Amino acid sequence: MFALVAGIYIHIPFCRKACYYCNFHFSTSFQIREEMIQAMLKEISLQAAYLKNQSIETIYFGGGTPSALPTENLQQLLEEVKTNFKVIGDAEVTLEANPDDITVESLKQWKEIGINRLSIGIQAFQDELLTNWNRSHSSAQGLSAIALAQEAGFGNITADLIYGGPGLTDEDWLSNIQRLVDSDIPHISSYALTVEPNTVLAHQIKKGTSSEPDDELANHQYEILQAKLKEAGFIQYEVSNFAKPGMESKHNKNYWTGAHYLGIGPSAHSFDGVSRQWNIANNVKYIKALESGEIPFEKEELTKTQQFNELVMTGLRTSMGIDAQRIAILGESYTSYLKSEIQYHMDQGKIVINAEGNYSLKPAYYFFADGIASDLFFVEAAPETDLS
Ligand code: SF4
Structure with a gap:
């Protein structure tokens, strides 16, 4: 949720x-x-x-x-x-x-x-x-x-x-x-x-x-x-x-559950639900910018594909699993894509559907979580154009 x-x-x-x-x-x-x-x-x-x-x-x-x-x-x-x-x-x-x-x-x-x-x-x-x-x-x-x-x-x-x-x-x-x-x-x-x-x-x-x-x-x-x-x-x-x-x-x-956060200080990251931003990772430049009233940061709006990949990555790393509701909000085609791609890992007994109805990795496979997640990522340049 x-x-x-x-x-x-x-x-x-x-x-x-x-x-x-x-x-x-x-x-x-x-x-x-x-x-x-x-x-x-x-x-x-x-x-x-x-x-x-x-x-x-x-x-x-x-x-x-x-x-x-x-x-x-x-x-x-x-x-x-x-x-x-x-x-x-x-x-x-x-x-x-x-x-x-x-x-x-x-x-x-x-x-x-x-x-x-x-x-x-x-x-x-x-x-x-x-x-x-x-x-x-x-x-x-x-x-x-x-x-x-x-x-x-x-x-x-x-x-x-x-x-x-x-x-x-x-x-x-x-x-x-x-x-x-x-x-x-x-x-x-x-x-x-x-x-x-x-x-x-x-x-x-x-x-x-x-x-x-x-x-x-x-x-x-x-x-x-x-x-x-x-x-x-x-x-x-x-x-x-x-x-x-x-x-x-x-x-x-x-x-991991998508709450918004603000990062303060050099190199700190922030997330407002739509975009991520990160401060410059340099102490002197950070101070100089703030002295003139500027926050030195870069920012990116997250595409649906990035959001999907992040949900898969964090979901497989946590006992909560991949949040089915948040995937559904991205669009039905993302839910279907995940369902078809994840089947192979379910057949192998690595991923199950947990009590919350989310796909979750069995703890015995946590060591390999990042590799399994990357198997499930979208890799197309702009998949939302095709999927939404
Ligand atoms: S240098 Fe050592 S103490 Fe400093 S952040 Fe890295 S791990 Fe922590």
Whole structure:
């Protein structure tokens, strides 16, 4: 069903260190932090009409490393959002936090300004791996971060883990999962190590100083993850996301169900139901443009084909499945196309019709979700001309 709520994503483009595998937009220099905050405050006020008075159910500080900002800056941004948008009383307010930023004092301050969900970037509990990836924290900091957050009263916590990378044995992997299960947090996200272009990791592989992640190993460790978390009472609601019942990320779920969202900050994306837009991924240019009252972004209107392909992609990645009602709105011919193309995967037992009447991928095939989705895409230049 269509969501009537909207979300705001705030991209903080600074990190203390550059992780070798990461291709997100960030800078390790904090010199222009104050100018950046001023520019982002301005963007929030200039975008006050973007979500057309919809209620804001979720606010998400991502990055980058939002926890590396002084709390005062986070508070300024939150206040500006509340001044310009209709934020509901019990909005989910998430802060991505790295373990080395988590202290008794920072937790107290975050709680005071209204952060009520923490996403902790643990990634692994092996110091050698963390060093190889150039992470800014140690394994011990990872463990104490979760305990400190719980002691400070944060119940809604998620942590990230990486699998499939060179040097991560199955034994390490099992113990990493077990540590999170034992810590009693209600949500876990886990991603395969991937080699993105122009990263240090890509360069190391080219030079031969690091080996390439092995797909088979990644698939095997993904199966371990699914089995262990199921046994521990987690529900897999998306390819990379697992939650105890009722503890799913509202922010991410809204993305997947077509809710509108506004992205603030360099490289942030926004969606208003009809078009997508994305801000320039350059800190200095972003600040300069905002100083002269302009938001530097590019925009595209989504064609029916793009909407169809996105619905297929997100649908197969989530337990909700491909939203039949939203496909139907695109036109009967899209429904018939999907029905005929998907039959092959249904015959193979990979896709079923779920309780909501949507096509959904069986969890055993989630690892291959993107490949199966791309089999179902329209590839014609302008198929809606022929189909509508
Ligand atoms: S802390 Fe996060 S955003 Fe920053 S470099 Fe590492 S993975 Fe990328």
